[in-house]
Amino acid sequence: MRGFFVLITSLAALIPVQAFGRVELVVLPQREEVRIRFHPHTSSALVQEMRRVTLKAGENLVELSWTGIDINPDSIHIAPAPERGEVVVESISIRPGSVPSLLWRVRCSEPMEVPVYITYLTGSLGWEGRYVLILSPDEVEGALGFEVKVQNKSAERFENARIEFPTGAAAALSLDRGESKSLELFRIEGVKVGKLYVYPASGGELTEVYYLLRNDEEHGLGKVELPKGIVHIYRRDENGGTAFLSEDELADLPIGAEARLALGKSREVEVKKELVERRKLNVRRDKGGRIAVADVAESYRITVKNHRKEKVRVEVEVRMTDPDWLM
Structure with missing residues (x-):
């Protein structure tokens, strides 16, 4: 039978540290589990830690501190998960200092060791994505790989953290203080790629060339929204070698949407x-x-x-200054 947990107050109702009186202070031990989730469209990471704390029967004052990590205090949520009995979080307070501490007053029905789940938002953990698109010699399809670099800008060490990315992929990593690590999340073969020639309204002798990437199943994608990132584009030759063509930035690409990746200018x-x-x-x-x-x-x-020998798609941009025009 699971125990019972009640949270009476939150950080919205801070109380002075002196109000805890002579209650014995318990320092929360090191994290046993940690889960880091990166969301699209935000620079903050959602972190959930699990730590075990030994509580005595009656009133307990528990202290938790982090070193050199930017935490949004309004986002902190504490959830004890007792196996038996009753645990009540009566109040939460922040004690300022060179190493800020989170103090919470807990009433426990009996002596026990209790798993505690702590969730918060931090700007000290970040990630950035990078794509590698390797085209076939005829440029009609390619392999799309997505690599991420995870950055720990805090002075905390995260051991065996489960890291979840906006693509739905997850990985287990250990991140030391100030460390960055890179890994490939996925590689998709047989992605169909289009090509577009655009004659700009400004005129000139050259056309602008774009590769078209559509995020749907018909084109070999369409499983998840593709997060933003730099795309490095290569082309294989008939001998198996690869040549760098260009790079462009991909904005967040929802399912069903199409992106244009600039190649350069051409006389083709x-x-x-x-x-x-x-x-x-x-x-x-x-x-x-x-x-x-x-x-x-x-x-x-x-x-x-x-x-070119094959058919091409061309767009001609014309600047219309008069609303009354005919084509």
Whole structure:
């Protein structure tokens, strides 16, 4: 039969340390379990620790401190999990100092060792993602790998921590003080990649080239949202070697969405924009017969020439300054 746990107050109701009187102080031992969860769209990590504390019957004052770690005090949650009896957390307080301490007053129905789960948000643990996309020689598909670097910017050591990432993947790592570690979370073969040529509205002789990555099952993805990260793009040659092509930044890519990864500029697709005709419409003249007001209608011819052997997708950007236009 499980025990009973009650939390009466929280950090919202802090009390002076002196109010604990002569109750014996118990220092919480080292963590036995730790779980670190990184969420998308936030720079904080959610940490859950499990520590065991020995309590006597009656009132107990428990102290917990961290070294050199940025913790949001409003996010701290404490949950004893007694196997029997009753444990009541009556109050929680923060004792300032060079090493801030969390003090909580606990009433226990009988002497026992109690697992305690402590949850908090910290900005001292971080991660960043990096993708490697290796394309086939014909650039129609590739292998997409996702690597992460986990950073411990605190002065605490996290031993055998279970680390959970926004992709749903998890890994067990030990992170020393100030340490960073890298690991590959996944590698997906057979990802279908599109290619797009864009002629910018600013004109010029070159087209901009993008690889298209769609996060859906039809294109070999679509299992999870892809978190943001730098994408390094390579292409295999016929001899099995690889050549670096470019790098671009991928924003968070939800399931079903498409991303454009810039490759550079190219002459493989030529686009020419020519003015065919310019006419004045709705002309109004002054008393001297000079044109005072008139609308100008312009006609352009856009010619696209593909120098590649296969069909390509082309977008031509045209800046429309007048809402009344026809194509």
